[in-house]
Amino acid sequence: GHGRPRSTSVASVDELEESVGATRDEGADLQAVQLTADHNCLNTLEVAAVKARCTTDPNPIRCSRNDVARAASAAAKGASRKKRRKFDKAVPTGGIQRVAGSLAVTRAIGDAYLKHARFAADDNKPHCPYITAEPETRAYRLSADDRYLVLASDGVWDIATNEMVVNWVAMFEKRKAEAAALGETIRPNGPS
Numbered sequence: 001g002h003g004r005p006r007s008t009s010v011a012s013v014d015e016l017e018e019s020v021g022a023t024r025d026e027g028a029d030l031q032a033v034q035l036t037a038d039h040n041c042l043n044t045l046e047v048a049a050v051k052a053r054c055t056t057d058p059n060p061i062r063c064s065r066n067d068v069a070r071a072a073s074a075a076a077k078g079a080s081r082k083k084r085r086k087f088d089k090a091v092p093t094g095g096i097q098r099v100a101g102s103l104a105v106t107r108a109i110g111d112a113y114l115k116h117a118r119f120a121a122d123d124n125k126p127h128c129p130y131i132t133a134e135p136e137t138r139a140y141r142l143s144a145d146d147r148y149l150v151l152a153s154d155g156v157w158d159i160a161t162n163e164m165v166v167n168w169v170a171m172f173e174k175r176k177a178e179a180a181a182l183g184e185t186i187r188p189n190g191p192s
Helices: 044-053 065-076 081-088 162-181
Strands: 007-012 020-026 029-034 061-063 097-099 136-141 146-151
Touching (some): 029 146, 029 162, 044 061, 146 162
Antiparallel strands (some): 007 136, 020 029, 020 146, 061 097
């Protein structure tokens, strides 16, 4: 075809977790094709990988001390369920599950303190490595129906579903077509 690659490779680590999605044109509708997985403590395969790397820590996935203290304080003060909601989702004791009670992601380019004992806090030195910088890789064969490749950080994927992103792309397409019908183009700052 049109000079488009026939396949693409995806590498995902750190803040690019679950960051790549392709939209495939299925008739008139765009459909999400998820190309990566979350690299965090909610992914059971990632938790298993952390436990396999860090066999000397009996509990390598745990809440941070601050999360536990906040949850206990909120419970003691009789905080409403709405105020405790973000903690209730993760674990019964309150807090977000983290690697070594510190990091929510299980793969990272930085965060050497969870990879190498010489950078680790004294409590964690004997247990390193907890995490890796090795990316998850996947090859994906592109077809003529593939229309978009969406790259975003975990900040987007923490609040948006694949379907939401597909809807955003569809809305952009609609606005682009409406602007073209008026002889305008869509730019980042709006129509010209």
